[in-house]
Amino acid sequence: MSAIEIAQLAKKATTSLQSLPEEQRLMALESIAVALTHHKDEILAENKKDLLEAQKNQLSQAMIDRLTLTDKSIEALASMCRDVADQVQVVGTIVEEYTRPNGLVIQKQRIPLGVIGMIFESRPNVVVDGAALAIKSGNAIILKGGKEAFHSNRKLYEVIHGAIQRILPAGAVSLIETRDDVTELLKLHEYIDLMVPRGGSALIQYVREHATMPVVAHDKGLCHMYVHGDADSSIVVPIILNAKTQRPGVCNALESLLLNEEYPHNKEVIKALIEAGVEVRGCEKTQSLHQSVIPASSEDYDTEYLDKKISVKITKSLDEAITHIQQHSSHHTEAILAQDPAVIEKFLNSLDASALVVNASTRFNDGGELGLGAELGISTSKLHAYGPMGAKEMTTTRFLVKGNGQTR
Amino acid sequence: MSAIEIAQLAKKATTSLQSLPEEQRLMALESIAVALTHHKDEILAENKKDLLEAQKNQLSQAMIDRLTLTDKSIEALASMCRDVADQVQVVGTIVEEYTRPNGLVIQKQRIPLGVIGMIFESRPNVVVDGAALAIKSGNAIILKGGKEAFHSNRKLYEVIHGAIQRILPAGAVSLIETRDDVTELLKLHEYIDLMVPRGGSALIQYVREHATMPVVAHDKGLCHMYVHGDADSSIVVPIILNAKTQRPGVCNALESLLLNEEYPHNKEVIKALIEAGVEVRGCEKTQSLHQSVIPASSEDYDTEYLDKKISVKITKSLDEAITHIQQHSSHHTEAILAQDPAVIEKFLNSLDASALVVNASTRFNDGGELGLGAELGISTSKLHAYGPMGAKEMTTTRFLVKGNGQTR
Numbered sequence: 001m002s003a004i005e006i007a008q009l010a011k012k013a014t015t016s017l018q019s020l021p022e023e024q025r026l027m028a029l030e031s032i033a034v035a036l037t038h039h040k041d042e043i044l045a046e047n048k049k050d051l052l053e054a055q056k057n058q059l060s061q062a063m064i065d066r067l068t069l070t071d072k073s074i075e076a077l078a079s080m081c082r083d084v085a086d087q088v089q090v091v092g093t094i095v096e097e098y099t100r101p102n103g104l105v106i107q108k109q110r111i112p113l114g115v116i117g118m119i120f121e122s123r124p125n126v127v128v129d130g131a132a133l134a135i136k137s138g139n140a141i142i143l144k145g146g147k148e149a150f151h152s153n154r155k156l157y158e159v160i161h162g163a164i165q166r167i168l169p170a171g172a173v174s175l176i177e178t179r180d181d182v183t184e185l186l187k188l189h190e191y192i193d194l195m196v197p198r199g200g201s202a203l204i205q206y207v208r209e210h211a212t213m214p215v216v217a218h219d220k221g222l223c224h225m226y227v228h229g230d231a232d233s234s235i236v237v238p239i240i241l242n243a244k245t246q247r248p249g250v251c252n253a254l255e256s257l258l259l260n261e262e263y264p265h266n267k268e269v270i271k272a273l274i275e276a277g278v279e280v281r282g283c284e285k286t287q288s289l290h291q292s293v294i295p296a297s298s299e300d301y302d303t304e305y306l307d308k309k310i311s312v313k314i315t316k317s318l319d320e321a322i323t324h325i326q327q328h329s330s331h332h333t334e335a336i337l338a339q340d341p342a343v344i345e346k347f348l349n350s351l352d353a354s355a356l357v358v359n360a361s362t363r364f365n366d367g368g369e370l371g372l373g374a375e376l377g378i379s380t381s382k383l384h385a386y387g388p389m390g391a392k393e394m395t396t397t398r399f400l401v402k403g404n405g406q407t408r
Numbered sequence: 409m410s411a412i413e414i415a416q417l418a419k420k421a422t423t424s425l426q427s428l429p430e431e432q433r434l435m436a437l438e439s440i441a442v443a444l445t446h447h448k449d450e451i452l453a454e455n456k457k458d459l460l461e462a463q464k465n466q467l468s469q470a471m472i473d474r475l476t477l478t479d480k481s482i483e484a485l486a487s488m489c490r491d492v493a494d495q496v497q498v499v500g501t502i503v504e505e506y507t508r509p510n511g512l513v514i515q516k517q518r519i520p521l522g523v524i525g526m527i528f529e530s531r532p533n534v535v536v537d538g539a540a541l542a543i544k545s546g547n548a549i550i551l552k553g554g555k556e557a558f559h560s561n562r563k564l565y566e567v568i569h570g571a572i573q574r575i576l577p578a579g580a581v582s583l584i585e586t587r588d589d590v591t592e593l594l595k596l597h598e599y600i601d602l603m604v605p606r607g608g609s610a611l612i613q614y615v616r617e618h619a620t621m622p623v624v625a626h627d628k629g630l631c632h633m634y635v636h637g638d639a640d641s642s643i644v645v646p647i648i649l650n651a652k653t654q655r656p657g658v659c660n661a662l663e664s665l666l667l668n669e670e671y672p673h674n675k676e677v678i679k680a681l682i683e684a685g686v687e688v689r690g691c692e693k694t695q696s697l698h699q700s701v702i703p704a705s706s707e708d709y710d711t712e713y714l715d716k717k718i719s720v721k722i723t724k725s726l727d728e729a730i731t732h733i734q735q736h737s738s739h740h741t742e743a744i745l746a747q748d749p750a751v752i753e754k755f756l757n758s759l760d761a762s763a764l765v766v767n768a769s770t771r772f773n774d775g776g777e778l779g780l781g782a783e784l785g786i787s788t789s790k791l792h793a794y795g796p797m798g799a800k801e802m803t804t805t806r807f808l809v810k811g812n813g814q815t816r
Contacts, residue, residue, distance in 0.1 A: 360811030403768030407650035
């Protein structure tokens with residue numbers, strides 16, 4: 001089928017998807033979970049083809065890491081489907097109801113957006129995340145993955161398709177596979193209600209420029225952490241190491257650290273980072289704390305490394321830190337380690353990000369960790385959804401106005 | 409000031425606007441209400457200049473109607489400001505709070521979008537609507553009205569500016585006056601978070617094509633009403649006349665009527681419309697009901713008349729009506745007059761519009777009538793806001809994540 005035929009079929013599915021009983025959505029999600037476990041070996045075999053190709057093409061270790069599926073990660077996808085099913089119902093629910101003085105009963109009803117297009121890179125698990133969230137939220141979804149995950153994506157799609165074909169209408173979940181189809185897809189605002197790009201800046205830029213429908217972009221995370229002078233020293237190093245090193249290649253990993261010069265253990269923070277194998281690029285004061293610190297260029301403070309590298313700056317005050325973050329923020333995640341409530345409040349009131357984190361790791365800005373079940377991605381745009389996008393963020397509301405003859 | 413200077417000043421105002429105490433917002437709204445009454449004569453004098461110009465340029469009666477301010481309409485603007493103030497607080501409130509198994513406290517906090525640009529045509533009262541809603545929602549707003557309301561817009565802006573200048577930061581409400589500034593404004597995605605065009609299709613098309621920031625468009629309303637065979641005849645004619653004639657030039661006015669052939673009083677409906685001075689363009693069956701019915705072309709069923717004209721079609725069934733509406737809907741407002749709950753439910757489940765109205769006039773799809781206090785406009789796009797956009801719809805939410813040392 002061509003991109004336009006796929007989009008038309010998806011649009012056609014929307015009316016019945018919206019009025020489907022919730023039990024049927026849950027049945028579809030359970031059926032996918034069972035099928036993933038059942039077809040695990042075949043999925044791993046197809047994934048191996050992509051991994052061999054990746055080695056042949058000398059892709060980076062980070063890319064190969066994102067591409068790799070394992071026994072355990074497939075089981076995690078199955079339990080993600082069950083988690084999403086267990087979330088509270090989002091489609092068709094009445095989220096607000098009131099009666100006007102003239103007797104009109106006004107209801108705000110949650111409804112799906114319609115058809116969502118999702119374009120993503122490398123990680124094949126996004127096929128399952130996207131399908132599961134679309135099913136829960138009553139949307140049809142059209143998925144387009146990267147060519148480096150071609151075999152894995154196709155197999156996962158086949159497994160999903162087999163699992164849902166007797167439960168959901170045709171067109172509920174589709175996969176497109178060629179780059180030409182993407183160009184075509186971006187023109188189809190008549191059939192596609194929202195386009196979600198998830199990947200590198202080049203992809204996001206391309207989609208923003210060419211899409212004729214609304215776009216919710218999941219852009220970069222240049223996440224900052226500020227350590228105030230009074231920070232609890234027992235949590236500082238563990239949180240910084242977790243935020244930077246637990247998974248350096250993801251968007252909620254820490255990229256830039258601001259240490260108040262009054263914090264008494266700055267030297268130990270830098271030492272711990274370097275001993276953990278992190279390349280530290282710092283201002284002059286940072287350089288004086290450890291001989292392995294590399295001088296930071298002004299570019300470093302605007303760089304999302306997605307790697308075991310970090311930019312560090314010693315600041316004189318909370319205000320200096322706030323001003324720095326305001327200038328360099330990607331509006332994704334900003335964190336503070338501090339004890340004084342007035343300091344924390346000022347930090348929260350001064351900054352603009354989808355998540356502001358106090359005394360915890362930046363890695364918690366994640367749909368699963370925040371309790372949304374799973375996420376389509378993390379929106380850094382304030383329109384429609386700001387932060388992790390779960391099933392609820394893939395819906396909208398409409399007004400139902402019920403009267404008995406009212407006129408104006 | 410140039411457009412970019414205005415946008416920069418607006419952006420600069422956002423941080424303090426967001427953390428302002430609610431009392432100050434209410435004080436600003438009350439101050440505007442008082443000032444409008446106080447400067448009423450000056451406002452009417454400036455409005456007269458625009459009206460004279462309009463007559464000289466032979467603008468249509470509908471345009472002149474939208475342009476006209478009166479003693480009463482200025483008082484209505486003052487009380488709208490007080491209504492908006494009386495709405496529940498939207499900025500800074502915690503809309504959801506829960507604790508994760510690891511002890512993290514997650515809060516979803518409502519925050520302003522930042523800077524909103526609003527481009528509108530003819531009706532000068534939009535200056536006050538936009539300013540009041542922006543103040544309540546903690547946003548900075550940049551307003552650009554049509555040149556036909558130049559004097560009225562400027563005077564209203566001056567009154568507002570005088571009323572708030574000691575209460576809100578500079579840049580909270582701005583007015584730009586030249587068309588060149590609009591082109592410039594649409595480029596400034598660095599400073600402007602949302603662009604809201606409100607007006608004719610040409611304006612909306614232009615903004616959609618040139619804006620580099622997200623757009624929530626307030627597009628046309630080709631509103632349908634379907635009369636089922638069992639409709640309560642005591643409410644049918646009053647509702648249809650109200651929906652069509654109470655204010656034909658607005659987006660929630662009725663444009664296309666579908667009558668089930670089993671409804672026994674179709675003849676009386678057509679007669680009542682014609683006697684009310686409405687031009688009826690109908691299908692063959694409609695033509696057989698009254699000699700004054702003009703044959704409808706297929707174009708008529710896609711036309712938003714904004715005038716005392718209506719397209720009418722006699723349908724064989726609910727299904728035929730639903731299919732017709734699905735094909736011609738502008739996703740604004742669709743209404744049904746019927747008694748059988750199963751018929752009503754099928755209608756609601758099959759159609760996609762920002763408001764679905766049962767046994768009442770389409771004219772109720774309006775921010776004031778639905779209890780939102782006032783509206784920036786009615787969004788026909790599902791992203792971010794679907795239907796009337798009040799103060800709450802001009803906000804977003806962010807996550808506050810509060811821990812005591814949590815890592816992943």
